[in-house]
Amino acid sequence: MNCSSQLLTLGNYLAGEFDNSKQSLAEPAWFVHLRLWHIPVPLFPEDSITFFAEQANIVNLDQPYRQRIIRIRQVGNVESSLQVQYYALKDYISLVGAGKEPGRLKNLTPDDLEDLPGCVLEVEIKETSHHLQFIATPVANSICSFRYNGNIVRVSLGFEVTQEELKTYDKGIDPETGRATWGAILGPYHYQKRKQSSLS
Structure with a gap:
């Protein structure tokens, strides 16, 4: 795969294990303490860096949720033109906990995914x-x-990431009112990386 330097940098920033312990200690009434995994997986290797993602409340690490696939790639001929595509897993239940057991992800194929065009x-x-x-x-x-x-x-997605911090803006949306019902309602979740994962 020929990756632009920007794509590789974004991939490395996202790859690994994160938590928001600082934020949850500072604002425990508004932000629960979460662990977040972004595990590189061998999907779409011809043009993308792809992750299996899931998260868990720190007090229930054995009950992770929000299993999903995140694909980042360059679009067009401009190196800095990057796009993120999310996919659902057709059988996400079989992969619950795979953030801590990455070996379970090595046989994932595109046929295991549900396309989410929006x-x-x-x-x-x-x-x-x-x-x-x-x-x-x-x-x-x-x-x-x-x-x-x-x-x-229905969800609203988004994130900001640097070498030092990952901010996530994901929240659930009530389709009738358009109001946020869960997630980053009062602002983004602020994560620090606890463990780096290799892209190779």
């Missing part, structure tokens, strides 16, 4: 004095929704 983010890249900052926001006028436990779920 769940796409565009990536803005900013240069600072020390590193790059990647800001991923939804494509204009897109609606991200999927089926989960027999129900249609």
Whole structure:
């Protein structure tokens, strides 16, 4: 795979194990203490860096949830033109806990995924004095929704990441009112990386 330097940098920033312990200690009434895994998986290797993602409340690490696939790739011929595509897993239950057991992910294929055409983010890249900052926001006028436990779920996705911190803006949306019902309602979750994962 020929990856641009920006794509490789974004992939390395996202790869690994994170938690928001600082935030949860500072604001325990508003932010629960979470563990988040982004595990590189061998999907779409011809043009992408792809992750299995899941998270868990720190007090219930044996009950992770929100299993999903995140694919980042360069679009077009411009190195800095990056896009994030989310996929659902057709049989996510069989992969619960795979964040801590990455070996269970090695046989994933595109046939295991459910395409989510509305769940796409565009990536803005900013240069600072020390590193790059990647800001991923939804494509204009897109609606991200999927089926989960027999129900249609609508979400708003987004993140910002640097070498030092990952901020996530994911939240559930009530389709009737348009209001956020869970997730980053009062602002983003602030994660620090606890363990780096290799992209290779």
